Amino acid sequence: MKKILTRFVLLVVVLAGINWLASSFFFRWDLTEDKRYSISDATKQLLGSLEKDVIVNVYLNGDFPAGFERLESATRETLEEFKTYANGHLIVNYSDPTNATSEEQRQKQYMNLIDRGLNPTNVFANEDGKRTEKIIFPGVIVQADTLSVPVQLLKGNKASTPEEQLNQSYEGVEFELASAIRVLANPQRKKVGFVVSHTKISPARLSDIIATIQQSYDVFLDMNNPESYEGLDALIIMKPDSAFSDDEKYKLDQYVVGGGKALFFVDGARVDSVSLDGNYAQPLDLNLGDLFFKWGVRLNTNLVKDLNCAQILLNVGNVGDNPEIRPMPWRFFPLLNNFGKHTVTRNLNAVYTRFLSSIDTVGGANDIAKTPLLMTSPYTQLVNAPALVGYNEARKDPQPSEYRSGIKLAGVLLEGSFNSLFQNRILSGDPRAAKFKASGSAGKVIICSDGDLIVNDYDYKRNAPLPLGYDRVTKQTFGNKDFVLHALDYMTDANGLINARGKQIAIRALDKIQIQEDRKFWQALNLLLPVILIGLFGAIRYYLRIRKFG
DSSP states (O other): OHHHHHHHHHHHHHHHHHHHHHHHSOOOOOOSTTOTTOOOHHHHHHHHTOOSOEEEEEOOOSOOOHHHHHHHHHHHHHHHHHHHHTTTOEEEEEOOTTOOSSHHHHHHHHHHHHHTTOOOEEEEEEETTEEEEEEEOOEEEEEETTEEEEEEOOOSOTTSOHHHHHHHHHHTHHHHHHHHHHHHHOOSOEEEEEEOTTOOSOGGGTHHHHHHHHTTEEEEESOSOSSOOTTOSEEEEEOOOSOOOHHHHHHHHHHHHTTOEEEEEOOSEEEEEEETTEEEEEEOOOSOHHHHHHTTEEEOSEEEEESSEEEEEEEEEEETTEEEEEEEEEEEEEEEOEEOSSTTTTTOOOEEOSSOOOEEEOSSOTTEEEEEEEEOOSOEEEEESSEEEEGGGGGSOOOGGGOOSOOOEEEEEEEEEEEOTTTTTSOTTSGGGGTOOSEEEEEEEEEESOGGGGOOOEETTTTEEOOTTBOTTTOOBOSHHHHHHHHHHHHHOTTSGGGGGGOOOOOOOOOHHHHHHTHHHHHHHHHHHHHHHHHHHHHHHHHHHHHHHO
């Protein structure tokens, strides 16, 4: 009896010690190969710095096909991990919008979520040979105080298979949720400047990207300081169509040499509408060619025709007295679905461009690393400006033999220590000599050879801007906005939340045909095996007792 009591007391002491250690020293151990249950240090820091309650309302809840169940599980597991580091400031609610007492109430719930920024998705599934359809909302709404941010969880490249797109969405759960929390947590906001003085594009067609960036950054349009762009964390040059003066070019040069981050969305050719039959393309000189060349890049004065392209509505004839309007492939509007291996473009949807020019990298800038971000398909043709771009081009069937120019670069990231274009040009008596920097800190530059990449369309009937990347013909939204936001995140905080986009989770798919064929066997095995094991254990235990006490 004394021996049993000693063991019991020792067991209680050990359990109490383990409990004390667990409460005093917190740790988690992710044993998965791809670290799917781990979150980045930047996310932990963000959650640990929360000073007010953040409410996450999850609407991806209910019975789904396997792929969406996996996305739902990833969302739930990620939020549980978030709560661990949020010090009680993260509240998570789950609800199924399809649950309603009447169809009228269900439709009202749907419209409420749509008005708040969540897009529904139709899910088709085959269950026991029957095809079923269900409307789901793969998203969450993050709230803090009176502000809310919708988060669309179903993302990724729409050209991928449904399984791949769901896996890409799985990989992006942490980044999407953390980015929304960052907007509401309102930590120290960084400053982003926009250079819009050289463009004739109306403010309404630049409003979507500016308003979106304004949610996370302090925005400045053409700073009043005439001397420099110092004080800005990033600078965006938006579709310029007039030449920069040497003084303005000097400001850009010194900003980048001093470690600044600049994003250029520029055209190599100007395309003007001259008639109903087409447009006229002519070279566009922005007086930035020598600056780009100094950085190791040449912007060509041409247009790229790509067989992987968007469509335009074109009058192809008359049906009676009415014109017949059809969507036709317009090869001057390439869809960029070929990306470099970088966190900015990982799992990105195709990018919509209009009258794209090509970029070449050149030697001489040995201290600058060049990373391709956006590229065309291999089936391209180059048209050198000046040239007439006729709409009859869309009516013609392309000859594959004419589209053999190969992959063309449309967006490039430059990183490193930049040397000034004005080195050995600034004399000692020049007033700028006191602050002149011939070389400096590590900077970053992104150059994209289409100014329209950052320009949204406009709905004149509703008198409202359309989302950036929205295509009127196909009614789908491409990845333009995501590209700009991810690029800006990387430029301003390369070691921050953007690193969460680098998470890679392997797809370990099962053989669906074999599963269907062997379904009955595995169901029977799962049903009978536990019973057999329990019976076998009982029989062995009974035999051992009989043998011991017989």
